[in-house]
Amino acid sequence: MSYIIVENLVKHFRIAKRKPGLLGAFKGVVHRKFKIIKALDEISFSIEPGELVGFIGPNGAGKSTTVKILAGILIPNSGRCVVMGRIPWKERVANVRNIGVVFGQRTQLWWDLPVIESFELLKEIYRIPNTVYKNNTEELITLLNLMEILNTPVRQLSLGQRMRCDLVASLLHSPSLLFLDEPTIGLDAVSKLAVRDFIERMNKEQGTTIILATHDMDDIETLCKRIILINHGKILHDGPLEKLRVAMSDERQLIVDMIMENYEIDDPDAKVVRRNGHRVYLRFNPNKVSTAELIKRITERHPIRDLFVENPPIEEIIAKVYLEQDKL
Amino acid sequence: MLNSIKLYFRFLEISLRGQMQYRASFIMQIIGQFFMTFIEFVAIWSLFQRFGSIKGWTLVEVAFFYGLVNVSFALSEVLSRGFDTFAGMVKSGDFDRLLLRPRSTVLQIAGKEFHMRRFGRVLQGAIILVWASIVLNINWTVDKIILVLFSILAGICIFFGLIVLQATLSFWTIESLEIMNTLTYGGAETSHYPLNIYRKWFRRFFTYIIPIAFVNYFPVLVIIGKPDPLGTPSWLGWISPIVGFVFLVVTFRIWNIGVRHYKSTGS
Numbered sequence: 001m002s003y004i005i006v007e008n009l010v011k012h013f014r015i016a017k018r019k020p021g022l023l024g025a026f027k028g029v030v031h032r033k034f035k036i037i038k039a040l041d042e043i044s045f046s047i048e049p050g051e052l053v054g055f056i057g058p059n060g061a062g063k064s065t066t067v068k069i070l071a072g073i074l075i076p077n078s079g080r081c082v083v084m085g086r087i088p089w090k091e092r093v094a095n096v097r098n099i100g101v102v103f104g105q106r107t108q109l110w111w112d113l114p115v116i117e118s119f120e121l122l123k124e125i126y127r128i129p130n131t132v133y134k135n136n137t138e139e140l141i142t143l144l145n146l147m148e149i150l151n152t153p154v155r156q157l158s159l160g161q162r163m164r165c166d167l168v169a170s171l172l173h174s175p176s177l178l179f180l181d182e183p184t185i186g187l188d189a190v191s192k193l194a195v196r197d198f199i200e201r202m203n204k205e206q207g208t209t210i211i212l213a214t215h216d217m218d219d220i221e222t223l224c225k226r227i228i229l230i231n232h233g234k235i236l237h238d239g240p241l242e243k244l245r246v247a248m249s250d251e252r253q254l255i256v257d258m259i260m261e262n263y264e265i266d267d268p269d270a271k272v273v274r275r276n277g278h279r280v281y282l283r284f285n286p287n288k289v290s291t292a293e294l295i296k297r298i299t300e301r302h303p304i305r306d307l308f309v310e311n312p313p314i315e316e317i318i319a320k321v322y323l324e325q326d327k328l
Numbered sequence: 329m330l331n332s333i334k335l336y337f338r339f340l341e342i343s344l345r346g347q348m349q350y351r352a353s354f355i356m357q358i359i360g361q362f363f364m365t366f367i368e369f370v371a372i373w374s375l376f377q378r379f380g381s382i383k384g385w386t387l388v389e390v391a392f393f394y395g396l397v398n399v400s401f402a403l404s405e406v407l408s409r410g411f412d413t414f415a416g417m418v419k420s421g422d423f424d425r426l427l428l429r430p431r432s433t434v435l436q437i438a439g440k441e442f443h444m445r446r447f448g449r450v451l452q453g454a455i456i457l458v459w460a461s462i463v464l465n466i467n468w469t470v471d472k473i474i475l476v477l478f479s480i481l482a483g484i485c486i487f488f489g490l491i492v493l494q495a496t497l498s499f500w501t502i503e504s505l506e507i508m509n510t511l512t513y514g515g516a517e518t519s520h521y522p523l524n525i526y527r528k529w530f531r532r533f534f535t536y537i538i539p540i541a542f543v544n545y546f547p548v549l550v551i552i553g554k555p556d557p558l559g560t561p562s563w564l565g566w567i568s569p570i571v572g573f574v575f576l577v578v579t580f581r582i583w584n585i586g587v588r589h590y591k592s593t594g595s
Contacts, residue, residue, distance in 0.1 A: 013591065068592055073427045075588060089588075097430040108425055112346050121342070124335050125429050 002046035003177070003209055004070065009079035011040040011065050011233075039065040040076065041233035047211070049176070052203045054224030054241075055213040058322060062233040063213040067179050070211075071101060084177065097126070100170035104182035107162055108169055109154040115165050116150040119172060126173040133172065140168040144198060160191030167198060171208075178202065178210045184219055196222055217315055229321060236321050245317055252291065254282040256298065257306040265302055270294060278305070283312075332435055339439025347444055354444065361448025369394065369456060372520065383525045384557070390521055391460040392552055396476070397519040397544050398453030400483025401512075402446045408488045410440035414495035424592055433587060434580060437495075464552055472551050475566060482543040482572025487512060489579035490538065496579075496586035511538055519544045524557045531558075542571035 017033040040062050047053055055063045068074040069081055072088035072095045081088060088095045102108075109118040123133045141147060144164040149157060157165065163183060170178065180199065184192045200223060202208045212223060220227060220241065227244065229237040237244045254270065258278050265272060265280055269289035274281040284294055291309055298304065347354055372394065376387040405412070414437060417423045426436045466472070494508035515538055523531050523545040535541040549556050550565030 093430045096428050101428050
């Protein structure tokens with residue numbers, strides 16, 4: 001049986017409509033109008049043990065709502081949801097014992113306590129046995145290099161340090177399922193890499209099943225074999241990133257560095273999309289003209305210094321998917 | 329259970345350590361609370377100076393009611409601060425985090441803050457209670473001591489329960505929680521005086537809806553050895569505090585219904 005089963009999950013939110021102005025505020029007290037927002041509109045997916053799945057979607061798409069239902073914080077209006085054999089909101093306590101959650105925007109550590117004391121308090125809260133706690137802290141602290149900041153109060157940590165501590169905090173009780181909600185938000189490049197590397201290791205070495213909700217496409221590209229793309233409460237894509245790319249765009253991008261500036265390239269199979277000094281960006285369809293053929297033609301006809309082929313940026317593909325859905 | 333109590337005390341220790349960081353302000357606030365509530369009692373005292381007695385009750389008798397309810401109410405405030413500020417937790421979405429931990433929400437919220445400042449009021453209530461019992465020359469037998477402690481505990485339960493109810497409301501609305509203050513503060517103020525001085529509907533409200541009479545009026549009559557002017561039998565006072573514990577259990581049930589309605593915040 002799958003680790004996580006989600007079937008036709010629906011979640012509505014009722015939001016009070018407010019009229020502007022003081023009079024509107026008064027009216028709102030007496031007679032309130034509500035607007036129903038479909039945060040999740042019959043979504044279904046399942047996740048196997050050991051998977052690392054990326055959840056992507058714009059703000060308000062339904063990512064967090066899904067994660068919150070899986071964690072037992074929210075109760076759906078209808079549909080089925082089973083996490084490790086349990087219905088999360090019916091057995092909240094048993095369910096959360098096996099899951100770890102990191103919210104990038106919010107810490108789970110105690111603001112005024114030194115890092116190590118927060119860990120010790122979590123040990124009490126999760127009733128972690130001494131040996132497990134000792135092994136986990138030793139391993140995680142070394143892995144994320146937290147030795148020097150263990151006695152620093154959380155409020156004095158930098159964002160990158162805090163995020164590393166939060167990752168440790170969410171893993172102290174050896175959860176088999178980990179939810180990461182924007183774990184790299186606001187981090188500098190070095191911290192981002194450290195966090196990414198760590199996520200990958202936890203997944204590969206410990207076999208932790210990870211759901212990664214993020215806006216950071218680099219996170220997705222480096223970490224996730226499978227992505228679930230959500231918008232307006234519906235799943236638009238579930239599968240490998242590559243498949244999405246193929247499905248949405250058969251275009252490739254050829255970037256050419258010319259010897260001269262503002263040089264014109266003219267080719268029937270390639271279209272110039274952008275130009276930047278010596279650099280020219282061309283789009284072509286590999287089904288119409290093979291990459292080798294096109295490169296050959298262009299190098300023969302034009303004085304070029306360098307060239308390379310790449311897939312269109314993932315942001316663009318996703319933006320395209322969103323746009324198509326909005327049109328429907 | 330034992331483990332939960334241990335965790336609760338760990339939480340309290342952390343909260344206290346936080347408050348102790350500003351020791352001077354902390355002590356000043358306790359003293360401030362003490363005098364503030366003392367002025368409240370001076371008002372009652374001056375009332376009796378003017379009228380002598382109210383419906384046959386002397387100042388000292390009223391002081392016993394007053395002291396007892398203040399000890400309960402202030403202790404409940406010391407313990408329930410987390411629930412008192414709970415609306416903020418819903419607004420900020422911090423309640424999510426508590427739900428992600430394998431512990432009861434009640435334990436985690438109650439452990440969030442230990443409102444030490446309110447000890448000023450506890451102290452003031454206790455002093456008045458002791459003074460009244462000396463002047464009234466109460467014959468403190470073991471059963472009466474047990475009854476008074478029992479009533480204080482049950483009183484804490486009722487006020488704590490009212491604050492839990494107030495917190496529960498914030499699952500539905502973040503605004504208009506002020507109405508609950510009329511029940512908590514209003515209830516405490518009402519019980520400063522014996523129940524029989526009030527009108528019938530008012531007495532009924534604080535007996536059957538918010539059962540403060542059971543933890544204050546009825547047991548105090550037994551302790552100071554006065555028959556109820558309203559005619560209830562005296563055995564009622566011996567068992568009535570149990571209502572306080574029942575009330576708390578009911579409010580926790582309602583709390584759990586509220587948790588199921590929790591909507592969380594956007595992100």
